[in-house]
Amino acid sequence: MRLEARTNIPLGFMLLAPVLAVLASFMLCAGLVAWSGVPVLEAYGLLLQGALGSGFALAETLARTTPLIFTGLAAAVAFKSRFWNIGAEGQLYAGALIITVLGTGMLDLPQELMIPVLVICSAVAGALLLLGPVLLKLHFGVDEVVTTLLLNFIVILLVSLLLEGPLKDPMGLGWPQAEPVTEAAELPRLFRGLRLHSGLLLALLLAFIIWIVSIRTTLGYEMRAVGFNQKAARFAGMPVNRVMIMTALISGGIAGIAGYSEVAGMKGNLTLDLSPGFGYTGIVVAMLAQLHPLGVVISATFVASVFVGADAMSRSAGVPSYIADVMVSVSLLCMLVSVLLVRFRIRWS
């Protein structure tokens, strides 16, 4: 058996690949669902119902989509330039931390000013956290996968320390949680009674901006060039190091904003379970989207639907909600396989 490169791949075929990958993953997971003793079609029906079946379900799914768009974009931007930022989780918490410090009373501005200021502050916090790894990589050749990954634990332990200490909410009944942000700092809800907040609009806007930057601006041109072929970019006189640093700052910044969006839009205050691994899931989201900024929106919605739907499915049918993790992972594997099959043809000999 061997692989042969295909020539002239039709566009439709390329767009079909992710759809087929998702279908294949549902089929592969059917066995697991059946094993838990629930009819497969019924379970999948519940999953679909739970994710998209009602206004409430849809709002929950979109609320879950929001942080995944941010972290997915953070990964997509960095990976496109071959900078392997695995630290979106830490950058998210860094953003959340600065918002907690500034937004719980220290800053007092009207809402129209407060929100932009906090968005910028959270972005700066995330960006600064990634500045160290990128400088270490450029000047000493330190592998950014290691540094960004380990920084996640450092930041989360720091948050834990602060939540038990100086940032602990005196009214929190002893729970390790921070004071809620002020009303001016909050991201407004989009509908009364639903958790869906305006962070989603911010995420969509950001995805659009990143896309435009990537295809229309000089910086985007440099970032793609560095990602595709760093040697040729350097040879052509592009400022490779500066582009790498810019990429890292943008990537870290986006992940930092995710922290603000979660604290000020979703939870209201900083807790240790602010992110159930959004940073890591963002990598999956970016890979599913093949690093396309607008694709990130779609893949984030898909991943969020699976998670939210699986929660509903486990509540009403007793299928463990861990199935969501399995499904998302399997769909990523299927995606990688289908991308391979789009580019190559298998020859049996």
Place this chain on the structure above:
Amino acid sequence: MNSSEIDVSKNQSDSEVVLRLRGITKVFGSLVANDDISLELKSGEVLALLGENGAGKTTLMNILFGHYVADSGSVEVFGKNIPEGSPHAAIEAGIGMVHQHFTLADNLSVLDNVMLGTESLWSLSSNRRSGRRHLEELGKRFGLEVQPHVRISELSIGERQRVEILKALYRKARILILDEPTAVLTPQETKDFFETLKKLVKGGLSLIFISHKMQEVLAISDRVAVLRDGSLVTEIKTAAASETELAHAMVGREIELPERKALEAGRSIFKLEDVTVSAGEGRPGLKEVSLNICAKEIVGIAGVSGNGQTALADLISGLAVPQSGIVELHGEIVRRFTPENMLRNKVGRIPEDRHTQGVIGDMSLAENSISECYREAQFSTFGWQNHRNRDRFAENVVSRFDVRGYNSKAPVRLLSGGNMQKLILGRVLSGNPQLILANQPGRGLDVGAVAYVHQQLLSARAEGAAILLISEDLEELLQIADRIAVIHRGQLSETFPRESISIAQLGLLMTGQQNFSTTNYPSAGNNAS
């Protein structure tokens, strides 16, 4: 010949066919790489396979050796069909292949490389003693002596080639395919190599010699088969062939050889004084190199690859910083060695490796055309790219430099080597450079494309550019360079006017056999003694 263990009777009957290709066809996408090719190889014969780059020689041999599966046609060795797509079966049948790019493990010894893959992975011991004896025996018989315990990384290119041949012989090859074997050799090494080939034929082997160099084909082969655009166009006895006839069959059209006018060299554009560049990983740098290039002249740098050409090219490209010495451009000392600064100083660079340095393969032709000037106001205002100007610029390059297969959206890696080189040439010359570095500009290109590149370099010279041409192809250098210097182990010889030096002399200098210090030019090469 009597000592040969290989079936002697086969040698005596000259006409016996050992290898027969029947109607081989292979199509890649829309490209017909091999179109119904039938060939025979007789016992004890040297068959030359002549053709330009991209004519289908390598594809044909890869089918023969089982790397590719033909769309139709069959391969018959010693009267038996061999299964398709199995290099293993091809080796079993007695076919050996020496690839253009060697397939040796640098960190293993000669013996290890030769024995690699010949023993079962399941056996617990390796019979090295008999392997070594056999290897030495083969070496003696064919005049291919090597030391079995030496690591490949310590061998010269010529010695590595010997190991490749021994590898095939060790696997009992009786048909040997040599893919462009002389491309990496100096003229002297080529001479020795031809002696080796004669011994191999005497020893009972039949050879297929792939090349695009006419003189070599005429010197070594018994029969020539010419491929063009995937089809077999001529097949004749070498004795009856003439160079012009073969050239015409190979190219199929008239090639206008670039016209070279005598020009008076102008003022000095680029000057190196005792420049030392430290060695990179596993490659030599430059040692106190001095050189002066003037407007309206082409200075050629000859040398076996890996003798410091990369360091010299990197220096001019702005990728390497000299340790000591003075670099002058337009009479001013260069202090900042970055690609950006070199571009600003009107240095155009044609890199050695088109794919890794020349273009960004996954970007479009238009995006690649501006990669060195994208910051100019016409392409970028406040960081916003002007795609209309970019596309217009790209179309201009495409039409001026005759880039074929142009599709503004498709990634540029889909272009053929020649068209990619034309694109790079167009990008470089559009910047009106005053100094042009051309590092192996003709490598891997067909005759027509090479002539085109030379033509463009010559017209740039006529317009007043200073050109540094680095090449391993001595004929290329003698064709278009005004002066030639030889680089050897990081040292540069004096420059010789093209009229006063021969290929043989250049060859001696390239192998370091002629001392650089015999020069009457005291500042250059004074520590070559």
